[in-house]
Each structure stands twice: as structure tokens, then as C-alpha cells.
Amino acid sequence: MFKVVTTLFLFSLLIKSPQPGPGDLEVRLINDKRKEMAAGFTSNVLIMLLNNTDTIKEVNLKLNTSSYNWKKIENDSTIQIQKRSSLNKIISIYIPENTRAGDYSIELMAFDANGNRFGNVSIPIYVKPRYEIIVEKQKAPTYLFSDDSLGVVFRIRNLSNIDVMVTSSIINGRIIENRNFKIPMDSSILTKVSVSVPKNLSYYTKQNISLSASVNDKPEVESSASYLFDIIPSGKVKFDGYNRFPVKVTAIFATNNRMEKRDYGIMLDIVGSGQISEKKNRRLEFHLRGPDRGGNPTLGLNDEYYLNYSSSSTRISIGDNNYRLSDLTESSRSGRGIELQQSFGKFSVGSFFHFPRYYPGIKHILAIYTDYKINQKMRFSAGYLNKSNSKNEISNLLSISGIINPFSWGNTEFELAMGQKPGQMTKAYKFSVNINKSIFASHFNITKADPGFSGYVSNSSYLSSGITANLKKKMSISLNYDINRSNLNLDTIYSNAPYSKNINLMTNYRMSANNTVGFGAYIITMEDRSPNPLFNYKKYNGRLSFQSKFRRISINFQAELGKIINNLGVKNGDLTDFYNGSFFLRYRFNESVSATGFLNYQGGQQYLITGTQRFYYGGTLNASFRKKTQISFDYRNNYEMKEYYRDRSLLSLQIHQKINSNHEFELGANYNLLKNSLNKKELSMQIRYTYTINIPLSKKKDVGSLTGKVINMGVGQVNGVIFNLNGDITMTDKNGNFEFPMVKVGTYILAMDESSTGLNAIACVPGPYMIKIEPGRETQFEISLTRAARIKGRLVIKEDEKSGKKGFFPIKEEIENLIVEASNGTETFRTLTFRDGTFNFDDLRPGSWHIKIYPNGIPQGYILDKDQFTLVLTLGKEENLDVIIFKKAREIKLQHTF
Known part of the structure; x- marks a missing residue:
């Protein structure tokens, strides 16, 4: 037993007795790793005090935080350490709430009983960020009038212990706007939101302006505030007791030289569109425009006549329309004919027959179709189409298509079509799937059509695919692969795009809320499909892009550098250098006026042109004044050769002036490069005057x-x-x-x-x-x-005539809180007399008023002289009323003793 006790004693001494150190007293930091602490809280640090002497020692500790204003929670009492021993001590430190996040180092000093410092330790501390913001609204009116405008101001305060980037979302009616701010610690910013109320508003409403802000690095830290305005309608809106059908009658003066000869013409355009039932479940539209002036629908110079009727279950179209069955069979064909469609709940059937207007290869088209909508996520359609071409050959097509969206993060569409014409059976199919879930997004669209397929596409291959991954909040990577060898049976007023093939790898990095930089690698093939092609090339290039927004300015910059193989050049297949650059600028002067400008530069050997540098530049100006005048101006000097298959606008001016609710004026001028040409130009102009007739339909x-x-x-x-x-x-x-x-x-x-x-x-x-x-x-x-009139009254106390005589004594009680009533027959008001006996009735209507004094509450010994009065009040006057109360004296008789 003695050996066991001796062993335990020696073992305890070995643990508790430190090895001799360099000094008699020592102070050590047990864990010298950086301490993470939170501002506004108390944190603990563990130290060790060592006494290497044979006597008991007393020490004092002091925390040197004068530069940070931190505090040591424990008192400064003396710490006693036994001889040849150590003592672990917990030091509690309070870090003020306003301490900025970051790295700090504080010094803990140790003193002996004589006040001599024998050691110190440096404590590394990291103060963690603490995020807090508050959105406050500044003073604003509680109501606005129709056509008013003002700016409301929000204040965003940063109560964090670090500078923060804040994203704010402003909801102003139907307008949603995002703004980003950098707010220093213990600071705030003011942001102004413009509020405009529609002119001639015919009904009372309310409008809410809200701003919610969140910290970019910690989105769950957010705050919001909102204004709620009463919107008072304009007195200029007059009541109309009739349901009306608006019809716009437009006279058009037009001129163009598309056919190399200047032509002039006048057209009449009549458009009607509106509801024709009280419940607004039946709608009628019609359009009458003629005579034909050039047959160009893109400029509105063709004649057009149609009548459309629709209700909750029926749709009827007669005349000129774009008729459609499906993407593969007949996607969009301008024709003159008729279409009927009837719905029976989830099931609908329809049919159309028309004569194409701008595709001479087809004489007429007949289609029958049906649609079944199972629910909002699933729908299936089937259709049959019969067409006769200019050679009187009949083609028959069948189509089955559907939409299946089983999940909120994905959707799919498909179509299968079969075509039959004399001696040939062909097919086509289309399939697409889109996925957008969390950090992952992808799309895949494919269309294939056999040669000779008699639908809207034929001998076509189209593929569009891509995948995007958002690796972090600020970075995304995407890979895309596209092939377009589509042959569409378009109306002759349009042209097919060039054959193309594109594969690219792109990454975008958001440096800040308003600045994004992107890098990409591209392989692009473009082939002109015309009989005498103007280009056929393959590009290998890298691209750098940069987008920035600062207040009213938006900037986009792009630079490309790479190699090109020109398959139409003299040296077919040779690699040559090319380099491109583009710059785009948008500036918003105010809510009504904005301007854009761009500059593109192409250098190197591109297309069939060798060793050339080419500039493309242009700009736009858009202005709207008081919602009555709109001006739009567009200019660009030229287009790239690959866009020659379509009409291209070089100069455009559009001016629209609304004189009042019934009269409008419009001027349009267009200077275009014509499709399928490099230098053939057209100048067209239109002047339009529109008068609106509101035809009464019913009361x-x-x-x-x-x-x-x-x-x-x-x-x-x-x-x-x-x-x-x-x-x-x-x-x-x-x-x-x-x-x-x-x-x-x-x-x-x-x-x-x-x-x-x-x-x-x-x-x-x-x-x-x-x-x-x-x-x-x-x-x-x-x-x-x-x-208003006013009554001012008082209680007048009069002494009894016997008062003061021998044997009579006045009563000295005060009279207050008597009920006084004023009534004019329709209104009754009551009040109480004050302590001094006065009373008032304010804001009374002029006329005869009956005043009544209720005696309840009058002490014994007081008598009302008169308790009812009649006063005739005149406007703006004050009537005085004295209510007499007599103070009755009491006689005291003394009884003589016998």
C-alpha cells in the first residue's frame, strides 16, 4: 500500500511541477493558434502561469488593449501561485460590437507583487464578420394624383462590422429593378426611386413601392421597407355610359423605289379590335387595308383583309392570316382563307383552308387538327394536312406532337410527321428537352427531315445543344454545339439563313454586381447557300468579353483573335489570321431619352477579301415626351457579308405623335439594303394619319x-x-x-x-x-x-338676497362636470363644464340650437335659474351664454333653553 501511495505522489509531482524555465515566474499562451471571436460578445483565452521558485508568488495580469478599447472582464485582484507549480487561468475579453472584422494582436502583461513585469504574451485574434443592414424609408406624401411624379427615398444603413456589397430589389408597381451598392462600415446610402402615376386614371387605387436589400456575401441577412400611396384619379376623365368598340381609320401615303422606280400610292387602313360583350368573353377583330402597293408586308404596303372572332370556346378567322398546323408540317404561312376551332373543355378540334399569298409553289392547303390538354403539364396534338402544288400534285401529311413537363425544373416537346406524295413516303421528327436545376442547366433540340419531305422543312438537319454549370455564385462554364442545315419552305418575302456549325466553350466570371468578364473558344463554320455563294469559311478563335454597368451607362466590349479557312479563296484551305473587336455603349439620359452606339472592327483576311480592315458603326436614339411623342432614330454604315440574305436597315426614322385620344400622326422613313444583294438600296417613306372612332355597342x-x-x-x-x-x-x-x-x-x-x-x-x-x-x-x-359657429358659456353663481343677513350663511362648494347639451334637431352634442364653470361647443352649423343644462350634479343649496335656452347661430360667429345658478342661503334658528 505504501508503494502505491508513493508512486501516485511522485506521478502527481511530475505532472504539476514544471521544468525549470529561464525565469522565476513565467506566463505562457497554452494555444498559440489564432482565436476567432465575435464582436459584441465575450470570448475566453487560456493562459498558464508558472512559479519556478520555492516560495508562494503573487502576480497581477493586465491586458493592453488601449488602441482597440477592448476590456478584460475579470477584476485585477492578485493571483496566488503555489511554489514549484503552475496555474491555468481563463482570461475573458469583451470585444465591442463596433470592432471592425479582421486580424488583431493584443498583449497580455504579467507583473509580480512588486509591480515588475516578468513576462507578456501576444494573443492573435481574428474578429469574425457580423452582418446587419437596415432599410429605412424617408418622409413622403401619403397620396398622389393622376399624372403626378415624384421621387421617394430609401436609406440603407450598414450596421455590420465590415464594408459590405448590398444588392437591392426595387418593386415599383410592375417594374422590378436591381441596384447594387458598396456601403462602408457604420455608413449609409440614400437611393431615390422615381414614381409616376398614369395620366387620366379613372379609378382610385393604391401603389406600393418596396425596396428589399440583402448582403451579397450573406444573402440571408436582409431588410426591407415600403411606401403605400393612395392614387387619386384625375378629374379629366369623363364617364362614358356605353360599351364601345374602338375602330382606327388610317390614311397612308407611301413611296418606295424597290423596283428601281419611284412609286407613290395612297392606302386606307381600317382596324377594329375589342370586346363585344358585357362579360368581356367575346372578342372581335377586323382589318381592311388596300389597295395593294408593292406587296411587301414588312412595310405594311400589301393589301390585307381579315375578320377574327373568339370566345371562351370558339375561334373563327376569315381572310388574310398566318395559318399554322405544326413546326414540321406548316409552321407559318401567309394565306387567304378560313379557320374554325371549337373547344370542349380539355378537348378541341379545328380546321383551316387557305390559298398561300407569297408562295407560288403551293395552290391551296387544307388542314384538320385536334388537341387534348390533360393538365397544365401535359398536352398532345394530332393533325392532318393536304396541300396541292402548282403542278396539281397532292401531298398528304400526318403529325403527332406533345408537351410533357413532369417536373418544375424540366420540360420536353416532340413532334413526329409523315409525308406522302406521288411515288414517295417521307418523314420528319423534332425533339427538345430543357433542364434548369440548381447549379446545372442544359438544353437539347434536334430536327430532322428527309429529302423531299413535303412539309415546312425538307432535307434539313438542325441541332442545338448545350450545358451550363454555375460552379460558384460568381462563375459559370458552358459548352454548346449547334448545327443548322435547315431548308425551310418560307414565303418568298423571306430567305433562309446560311448553313452554319458552331462549337464553343465559354466561362463567365462576375467580378462585381455590375461587372462581368468572359472568355471563350469557338469553332464556327458558315456557308452561303445561294447558287453563287459569297462566303464559305471556318473560323478558330478565342474571344474576350466584358460587360459593365455604372449608373446610367452600360458598356459591352468584345475582342476576337484567331485563324480562318476560306474555302472560296484562291488558296483553298489555307489558314489566315483575323482579328475582330466590338464596343457597345448605352447611355440613359433620363426616363424618356436614351442613346446607344457601337463600333465593330474586322481585320485580317476574311471572306474573299484579303488584307482588309473594315469598320462597322452606328447608333440609335429613342425619346418619349409626355407619353404623346415618340421618336426613334437608327443608323449604321453597313453590315457583314454573311447577313446579305435578308433586308438590312441602314437608316430609319420613326416619329409618332398622339394629338389626343382620337387623333394620331406618324412619319416613317427607311433606307435599306435589299436582301440577296450587297449594294442595292431602297428608300421608302410613309406618312400615316389615324382617327379613332369609338362605336357605342350597348349601355x-x-x-x-x-x-x-x-x-x-x-x-x-x-x-x-x-x-x-x-x-x-x-x-x-x-x-x-x-x-x-x-x-x-x-x-x-x-x-x-x-x-x-x-x-x-x-x-x-x-x-x-x-x-x-x-x-x-x-x-x-x-x-x-x-x-362654423361657436357657443361659449359659463356658469354664473349669484348669492341669495338674504345672504349676509343675520342667520344666513353662504355655501362655498364648487360646481363642475355639469352636463350641457346642444341640439339642432338632427345633431346632438354634449359636454361637461370645467372646474371654473365654463363650457364650449365648437364647429356648430349655423341655425337654431336648443341648449339644455342638466341639473344632475348640482349640490344642495344651488338652484338653476333657467335650464333651457334657444340660440340662433350665424356663420363664423361666437355666441356667449350665461347660465345663472342661485346660491340659496340657509337660515339657522337657535333654540332657547328653558
Whole structure:
């Protein structure tokens, strides 16, 4: 037993007795790794104190944090260490909440009993970021009028202990805008949001402007604030008691030289479109334009006549339309014919027959189709199409297609088609799938059609595929592969795009909220499909792109460098150098005016041109003034050769002027490069005048209107008086007129906000007021404002005539809180007398008022001389009333003793 005790004692000494150190007393940091601490909290640090002497020692510890204003929580009492031993000590440090995040080093000093410092340790500390922001709204009006505009201001405060990047989302009606800010620690920024109210608003509404902000590095830290405005309608909107059908009649003067000869012509264009039922479930559209002036639909110079009718279950089209069955059989064909479609719940059937207008190879087309919609995520269609060509050959096509979207992150579409014409059976198919889930997105679209397929496509191969991965919040990588060898049976006013093949690898890095840089590697093949091709090349190149946005300025920059194989050149297949650069700038002057400009540079050997440098430049200017005048101007000096298959605009000017709701004027000028040419140009101009006719169809059965007037009977002003009709709000103009232009039929309560009538103003007739709105009629209401009268009264106490005589003593009790009532027959008000016996009635309507004094509460010994009075009040006057109360003296008789 003795050996065991001896062994345990020696083992404990070995653990607790430190090895002799360089000094008698030592202080050590047990863990010298960097400590992570949170601002606004207390954190602990563990140290070791060693006494290498044979005597008990006393030490003091002091934390040197004067430069950081940190505090050691423990008191500075003396610490006692036994001889030849060590002591572990926990030091608690409070880090103030406003300490900036980052690396720090603080010094802990140790002193002996005599105040001599015998050691110190440096404690590495990392203060962790603490994120907090607050969005506050600044003062703004509670209501706006129609056509008003103002700016509301939000303040975003950074209460974090670090500078933060903040993304804010502003919802202004239907407009969503994102803004980004860098806010230093303990600072704030102000951001202004422009609010505009539509002109001639016919109904009361509310508009909400909200701003929600979040920290980019910690999106869960967010804050929001919002403004809610009452929007008061314009008094300029007049009630219309009829349901009307708008018809626009336009006279067109047009000129062009497309056929190398200047032609002039006048056309008449009549368009009608609108609802033709009270429930707005039936719609009618028609268009009549003629005579034909050049047959170019892109410029609106062709004649066009159609009539469309649609309801919840039926659709009928007669005349000129774009007829469609499916992507493979007949995607879009301009023709003159008829189409009928009928729906039976989830199932619908339809058919059309037409004569193509701009494809002479086809005489007529007949189609029958059906559609079954299982639910919002699944739908299937089938169709049959019969077409006859100019050689009287008949082609028959069958198509089955569908949409299947089983998941929210993916969707698929497909179509299978078979074609049969004399001596030949052909097929075509189309399939697409799109996936967008979390950090992964992908798409795959393929179309194939056999040679001789008699549908909208033939002898075609089309593939578009790609995959994108968002590796981090700021970085994405995508790989795409596309092939386009489509042959579309387009109307002759259009042309097929060149054959192309493209494979690329791209990465984008978002340096900040407004700046993105991208890198890419590309292999591009382009082949002109015309009988005498102008280009056929293959490019290998790298591309650098940069996008930036700063306030009103947006900038895009792109640079390319690579090799090109020109398969039409003299040295077929040789690799030559090329380099391209482009710069795009957009500047928004204000909400109404913006401008863009671009500059493209091409250098090296491209197309059939060798050793050339080519500049392409242009710009646009768009302006809108008071929503009545729109101006658009576009200019560019030229186009690349690969775009020659289509019409290209070199110069365009469009001016649209709305004179009022019925009259409009428009001027258009276009200077174009014609399709399939490099230098053939056309100058066309149009002048349009439009008059709108609103044809009455029926009297409105569910709405009416309320117009009112406030009559001034001696008050300062009658404008700005607010009326509330069952929650809808409007306000009087300078003449006291107000209006609720569109109100559903029924009985309403109209209330006047008396706080808006001004000082000492009062309505002659008390409210609220019962209003009945009748269908298609204008209800009128009048109310007079006059100056309010006032009654000022007092209780007058009179002594009994016997008071003061021998044997009579006055009663000295005070009289207060007597009930006084004022009534004019329709209104009754009550008040209490004050301690000094006075009372008031303010804001009384002029007229006869009956005043009654209730004797309840009068002490014994007091008698009312008169408890009822009649006063005739005049506008703006004050009437004084004295209420006499007699103080009755008491006689005290002394009884003589016998």
C-alpha cells in the first residue's frame, strides 16, 4: 500500500511541477493558434502561469488593449501561485460590437507583487464578420394624383462590422429593378426611386413601392421597407355610359423605289379590335387595308383583309392570316382563307383552308387538327394536312406532337410527321428537352427531315445543344454545339439563313454586381447557300468579353483573335489570321431619352477579301415626351457579308405623335439594303394619319358614375377636400368639383374628410351621405361648406338676497362636470363644464340650437335659474351664454333653553 501511495505522489509531482524555465515566474499562451471571436460578445483565452521558485508568488495580469478599447472582464485582484507549480487561468475579453472584422494582436502583461513585469504574451485574434443592414424609408406624401411624379427615398444603413456589397430589389408597381451598392462600415446610402402615376386614371387605387436589400456575401441577412400611396384619379376623365368598340381609320401615303422606280400610292387602313360583350368573353377583330402597293408586308404596303372572332370556346378567322398546323408540317404561312376551332373543355378540334399569298409553289392547303390538354403539364396534338402544288400534285401529311413537363425544373416537346406524295413516303421528327436545376442547366433540340419531305422543312438537319454549370455564385462554364442545315419552305418575302456549325466553350466570371468578364473558344463554320455563294469559311478563335454597368451607362466590349479557312479563296484551305473587336455603349439620359452606339472592327483576311480592315458603326436614339411623342432614330454604315440574305436597315426614322385620344400622326422613313444583294438600296417613306372612332355597342349595365360639387358659402377655399366612397378616394379641384368616374351599380356611403376642409369650415348638412349609383347614369351630388359657429358659456353663481343677513350663511362648494347639451334637431352634442364653470361647443352649423343644462350634479343649496335656452347661430360667429345658478342661503334658528 505504501508503494502505491508513493508512486501516485511522485506521478502527481511530475505532472504539476514544471521544468525549470529561464525565469522565476513565467506566463505562457497554452494555444498559440489564432482565436476567432465575435464582436459584441465575450470570448475566453487560456493562459498558464508558472512559479519556478520555492516560495508562494503573487502576480497581477493586465491586458493592453488601449488602441482597440477592448476590456478584460475579470477584476485585477492578485493571483496566488503555489511554489514549484503552475496555474491555468481563463482570461475573458469583451470585444465591442463596433470592432471592425479582421486580424488583431493584443498583449497580455504579467507583473509580480512588486509591480515588475516578468513576462507578456501576444494573443492573435481574428474578429469574425457580423452582418446587419437596415432599410429605412424617408418622409413622403401619403397620396398622389393622376399624372403626378415624384421621387421617394430609401436609406440603407450598414450596421455590420465590415464594408459590405448590398444588392437591392426595387418593386415599383410592375417594374422590378436591381441596384447594387458598396456601403462602408457604420455608413449609409440614400437611393431615390422615381414614381409616376398614369395620366387620366379613372379609378382610385393604391401603389406600393418596396425596396428589399440583402448582403451579397450573406444573402440571408436582409431588410426591407415600403411606401403605400393612395392614387387619386384625375378629374379629366369623363364617364362614358356605353360599351364601345374602338375602330382606327388610317390614311397612308407611301413611296418606295424597290423596283428601281419611284412609286407613290395612297392606302386606307381600317382596324377594329375589342370586346363585344358585357362579360368581356367575346372578342372581335377586323382589318381592311388596300389597295395593294408593292406587296411587301414588312412595310405594311400589301393589301390585307381579315375578320377574327373568339370566345371562351370558339375561334373563327376569315381572310388574310398566318395559318399554322405544326413546326414540321406548316409552321407559318401567309394565306387567304378560313379557320374554325371549337373547344370542349380539355378537348378541341379545328380546321383551316387557305390559298398561300407569297408562295407560288403551293395552290391551296387544307388542314384538320385536334388537341387534348390533360393538365397544365401535359398536352398532345394530332393533325392532318393536304396541300396541292402548282403542278396539281397532292401531298398528304400526318403529325403527332406533345408537351410533357413532369417536373418544375424540366420540360420536353416532340413532334413526329409523315409525308406522302406521288411515288414517295417521307418523314420528319423534332425533339427538345430543357433542364434548369440548381447549379446545372442544359438544353437539347434536334430536327430532322428527309429529302423531299413535303412539309415546312425538307432535307434539313438542325441541332442545338448545350450545358451550363454555375460552379460558384460568381462563375459559370458552358459548352454548346449547334448545327443548322435547315431548308425551310418560307414565303418568298423571306430567305433562309446560311448553313452554319458552331462549337464553343465559354466561362463567365462576375467580378462585381455590375461587372462581368468572359472568355471563350469557338469553332464556327458558315456557308452561303445561294447558287453563287459569297462566303464559305471556318473560323478558330478565342474571344474576350466584358460587360459593365455604372449608373446610367452600360458598356459591352468584345475582342476576337484567331485563324480562318476560306474555302472560296484562291488558296483553298489555307489558314489566315483575323482579328475582330466590338464596343457597345448605352447611355440613359433620363426616363424618356436614351442613346446607344457601337463600333465593330474586322481585320485580317476574311471572306474573299484579303488584307482588309473594315469598320462597322452606328447608333440609335429613342425619346418619349409626355407619353404623346415618340421618336426613334437608327443608323449604321453597313453590315457583314454573311447577313446579305435578308433586308438590312441602314437608316430609319420613326416619329409618332398622339394629338389626343382620337387623333394620331406618324412619319416613317427607311433606307435599306435589299436582301440577296450587297449594294442595292431602297428608300421608302410613309406618312400615316389615324382617327379613332369609338362605336357605342350597348349601355353599361354594371357601372355608373358620381360627380359632385362643394359650394363655397363663405369659407376660404373649396379645393383639396377629400371624399371617400366605400374606400375609394378622390379630391376636389379649385372649383370644388370632384368625380368618381367608374363606380359599380349599388348603394354607397359617401363621407367627407372634415380635416381637409380647412379651419372653421363645416358642411351645411351633416354626413355621411347615402348615394345610389344607377347603371349607365351619372349621379350628381352637391354639398355646401360654410363657416362654423361657436357657443361659449359659463356658469354664473349669484348669492341669495338674504345672504349676509343675520342667520344666513353662504355655501362655498364648487360646481363642475355639469352636463350641457346642444341640439339642432338632427345633431346632438354634449359636454361637461370645467372646474371654473365654463363650457364650449365648437364647429356648430349655423341655425337654431336648443341648449339644455342638466341639473344632475348640482349640490344642495344651488338652484338653476333657467335650464333651457334657444340660440340662433350665424356663420363664423361666437355666441356667449350665461347660465345663472342661485346660491340659496340657509337660515339657522337657535333654540332657547328653558
